[in-house]
Amino acid sequence: MTDQLHKIVIVGGGAGGLGLATRLGKKLGKKKKARITLVDVRKTHFWKPLLHEVAAGSLNAFEDELSYLAQAKWNHFHFLPGRMCGLDRDNKTITLAPINDDNGEEVVPERSLEYDDLVICLGSTANDFNTPGAVDHCLFLDNREEAERVHTTLLNHYLHAQASREKSPELNIAIIGAGATGVELAAELHHAAIELARYGLDAIQPNKVKITVIEG
Ligand SMILES: Cc1cc2nc3c(=O)[nH]c(=O)nc-3n(C[C@H](O)[C@H](O)[C@H](O)COP(=O)(O)OP(=O)(O)OC[C@H]3O[C@@H](n4cnc5c(N)ncnc54)[C@H](O)[C@@H]3O)c2cc1C
Numbered sequence: 001m002t003d004q005l006h007k008i009v010i011v012g013g014g015a016g017g018l019g020l021a022t023r024l025g026k027k028l029g030k031k032k033k034a035r036i037t038l039v040d041v042r043k044t045h046f047w048k049p050l051l052h053e054v055a056a057g058s059l060n061a062f063e064d065e066l067s068y069l070a071q072a073k074w075n076h077f078h079f080l081p082g083r084m085c086g087l088d089r090d091n092k093t094i095t096l097a098p099i100n101d102d103n104g105e106e107v108v109p110e111r112s113l114e115y116d117d118l119v120i121c122l123g124s125t126a127n128d129f130n131t132p133g134a135v136d137h138c139l140f141l142d143n144r145e146e147a148e149r150v151h152t153t154l155l156n157h158y159l160h161a162q163a164s165r166e167k168s169p170e171l172n173i174a175i176i177g178a179g180a181t182g183v184e185l186a187a188e189l190h191h192a193a194i195e196l197a198r199y200g201l202d203a204i205q206p207n208k209v210k211i212t213v214i215e216g
Helices: 015-029 048-056 068-075 144-163 180-198
Strands: 006-011 034-040 078-081 084-088 093-096 106-108 111-114 117-120 171-176 209-214
Touching: 006 015, 015 034, 015 068, 034 068, 048 144, 048 180, 068 078, 144 171, 144 180, 171 180, 180 209
Parallel strands: 006 034, 006 117, 034 078, 171 209
Antiparallel strands: 084 093, 093 111
């Protein structure tokens, strides 16, 4: 019975895909007029415009993430975890890569998924314009893991300064791109510098944190 339903597959549960799956679930899924399936490589959604707060340490990402499974259950759509790695338009199927555990052991094999309508909303990532050294030496801010990496790097600088005997250490942070993300990140890091000193990581004084935003 389910197989005869019109199959709408949405790949990418970001700002666009999650909202679409939720609305279609309420409108069509609930009345069994279509089978809505959302596919995402992650198991939880995190609202990207908050990433700078995770990077600065003012927001714990785990407290703000939304489980795709739960959202699907509440809003009458289906969620399938996996990374889309292929598209066969003639046969109207997409391929999902195998899911492996942290040791590289396969948990779920490669699968294919049929669709009648396919919506691809995979988002975008920062463009380094092939600038030599950028990938090797810069931190990026496109997802939760990267935001947490920025935060860990920041904290490590503070821990190192706290443990060393260096007098009046400085911290220089360069942010490339003065769009909303870069500017908000600069403001949040400025705030973090004050808070970190207030909480006892005071080897680097707030006035010794130099934040430079670079914009073309
Ligand atoms: C740090 C930051 C701050 C921002 N601040 C603002 C703001 O203040 N205001 C504003 O309007 N916009 C802001 N943006 C931009 C906004 O987040 C994006 O425009 C929006 O998220 C784009 O939505 P999307 O659905 O196209 O893609 P995304 O939200 O990026 O979602 C893409 C989804 O696709 C999934 N995915 C990717 N590849 C695959 C694959 N192969 N298989 C399965 N799933 C896959 C990802 O896991 C992700 O869940 C910000 C962006 C960033 C990075």
